[in-house]
Amino acid sequence: MPDSYPATNIEEDLTAPTxxxxxxxxRRPFRRYILLSLVGIAAIAVLVSRVDVDAIGHELSAADLGxxxxxxxxxxxxxxxxxARWHLILGRRHPFPFVFWTSxxxxxxxxxxxxxxxxxxxxxxxxxxGVPFASGVSTVMLERLLDLWGLAAIGLLSFAALGVQxxxxxxxLWAVGMGVAAVTTALLASTFALxxxxxxxxxxxERMLERVPFPAAVSARISSAIDSLLxxxxxxxxxxxxxxLLFSGTLAVWALNAVTAYFAFRAVGLEPEAAVLSGGxxxxxxxxxxxxxxxxxxTYQAVWLAAYSxxxxxxxxxxxxxxxxxxxxxxxxxxxxxxIGLQATLISLRELFTLRRRPAPAFxxxxxxxxxxS
Numbered sequence: 001m002p003d004s005y006p007a008t009n010i011e012e013d014l015t016a017p018t019x020x021x022x023x024x025x026x027r028r029p030f031r032r033y034i035l036l037s038l039v040g041i042a043a044i045a046v047l048v049s050r051v052d053v054d055a056i057g058h059e060l061s062a063a064d065l066g067x068x069x070x071x072x073x074x075x076x077x078x079x080x081x082x083x084a085r086w087h088l089i090l091g092r093r094h095p096f097p098f099v100f101w102t103s104x105x106x107x108x109x110x111x112x113x114x115x116x117x118x119x120x121x122x123x124x125x126x127x128x129x130g131v132p133f134a135s136g137v138s139t140v141m142l143e144r145l146l147d148l149w150g151l152a153a154i155g156l157l158s159f160a161a162l163g164v165q166x167x168x169x170x171x172x173l174w175a176v177g178m179g180v181a182a183v184t185t186a187l188l189a190s191t192f193a194l195x196x197x198x199x200x201x202x203x204x205x206e207r208m209l210e211r212v213p214f215p216a217a218v219s220a221r222i223s224s225a226i227d228s229l230l231x232x233x234x235x236x237x238x239x240x241x242x243x244x245l246l247f248s249g250t251l252a253v254w255a256l257n258a259v260t261a262y263f264a265f266r267a268v269g270l271e272p273e274a275a276v277l278s279g280g281x282x283x284x285x286x287x288x289x290x291x292x293x294x295x296x297x298x299t300y301q302a303v304w305l306a307a308y309s310x311x312x313x314x315x316x317x318x319x320x321x322x323x324x325x326x327x328x329x330x331x332x333x334x335x336x337x338x339x340i341g342l343q344a345t346l347i348s349l350r351e352l353f354t355l356r357r358r359p360a361p362a363f364x365x366x367x368x369x370x371x372x373x374s
Contacts, residue, residue, distance in 0.1 A: 033113065033294075040293025043302040051316050059321035063267040071263035072329050078256040079103065079337065085146075085249045088242070089139045089235045094129055101341035108338025109352055111331065114292040116353070118144075123355045128345060134225045138232020142191065145184050148286060150250040152181035154258075155282030158275040162311070165275070170310045173283065180286055195233040202227045257281065264326040268318050276311045283307035300327045 083100040090099065102124045106117030122136025155177040159169045194201055205226050209219040235246060258278050265272055272280075287303040288296060304323035305316060313319055342349065350356075 032291075036114075036291055036293045038293075040296075040298030043293075043298035047298075047301055047305065047320065051320055055317040056321050056324070059268045059318055060324060063321070063325060064269075065267075067263045067267035068325060068329070071260045071267065071325065072333065074256055074259040074263060075329050075333055078253060078260060079107070079333065081249070081253045081256055082143075085246065085253060086139065086143055088246060088249070089142055089232075090125075091234065094125075097344065098129070101337075101344040104334065104337035104341040105345065105347075105352055107334035108341065111295045111334055111338070112353060113294060114288070114296060119355060120352055124345060124347075132224070132228040132231075134228035135232040138229045142233050142235070144289070145188055145191070146246070146250045147254070148180050148289070149184040149188060150247075150254050151282045151285050152177050152184060154251065154254055154278045156181060158277075158279035158282070161275040162273075162279065167312065169279070173279065173307070173310060176283055176286065177279075180282075191233050192236045195230055195236040198227070198230040198234075198237075201230060254281070254285070257285070260329070261322075261326055264329070265318075265322045267325050268321040270313065270318050270322060272308070272313055276308070276313055280304070280307040280311055280313070295331060296327070 080100065083096070083103045086103060087094070087096050087099045102121055105124065106121040108117070109120040110117035118137075118140050121140055122131070122133050125131040125136040126133045155173075159174060159177060162169055202223065206219075206223050209223060212219070214222070235242065258274075258281050261281050262272070262277055265277070284300070284304050284307055287299070292299050301320060301323045304326070305320050308319050309316060342352070
């Protein structure tokens with residue numbers, strides 16, 4: 001394979017001008033944004049009708065600040081650990097500070113419009129490090145697969161532990177865990193197989209494209225995008241030690257998140273068992289992959305309450321107060337890290353939210369580990 005891959009024009013396609021002077025990114029359905037905002041408002045309305053709002057206010061005003069600060073520290077460590085794992089997936093070809101701030105900008109973008117961060121991170125890799133957009137998207141997709149796999153594994157183990165203790169677990173919780181585990185395991189296995197046969201897969205795709213009456217330039221772009229996608233999963237071709245670090249690191253990342261949730265509960269006077277804590281966290285984290293209102297406001301609290309109530313944790317006012325503490329820390333830290341990231345990467349909020357910027361010269365050759373670019 002060539003030493004570097006031709007950059008795809010996906011990032012330019014996202015911002016290509018249309019006939020009315022807008023861009024593709026600008027033409028994302030505004031109605032969907034409004035609808036999801038209404039979903040968040042509806043979730044808040046349901047919560048307000050179910051719990052005593054004054055009691056929640058009392059719990060928050062009486063929250064133990066020491067536990068809140070410990071939760072904030074654990075959450076900061078969680079974001080650093082996630083960035084370190086993405087750094088590993090990227091083959092450690094880019095400075096860790098850049099990877100961390102790029103991750104932070106992804107969280108900031110997700111606060112404004114959930115899902116935007118998954119495009120913002122590969123866009124930044126494309127414009128600032130010369131990595132093909134498809135390769136960046138592939139690394140983000142692999143990260144998400146690992147997250148869901150790790151969460152499902154932790155959740156199912158937690159439910160099994162509760163069963164051994166004689167605590168019944170609702171069927172819908174088991175269904176979520178088993179469904180996510182089955183899908184992510186199948187996708188990871190497929191990605192592993194395809195990444196290890198990258199040259200063969202790319203050659204097969206090129207032969208198939210030759211049979212389709214596409215213009216040569218279109219076929220070349222499709223072939224380049226497929227090759228770039230597979231290159232983003234190159235870490236799955238690495239040695240056993242690196243792969244063990246990747247999968248064990250995923251479990252460690254979410255263990256840190258569980259610590260954050262634990263101290264959020266402790267701040268309002270609850271002390272959940274480890275199995276209850278981890279099982280509920282699986283549902284909350286997995287739900288964030290679904291369409292959500294800006295900042296996940298409303299839906300985060302609703303899913304948190306539904307999951308932990310189903311696992312027998314209560315009263316509802318304390319559980320919901322812990323959700324407010326946890327979510328508040330998330331919004332504060334991701335916004336703070338994201339704003340610092342704007343300065344570190346020298347981009348503006350407008351550029352981040354519209355994904356519009358002229359590509360900068362690459363600092364390193366596009367691609368991942370040297371051993372994978374043969």
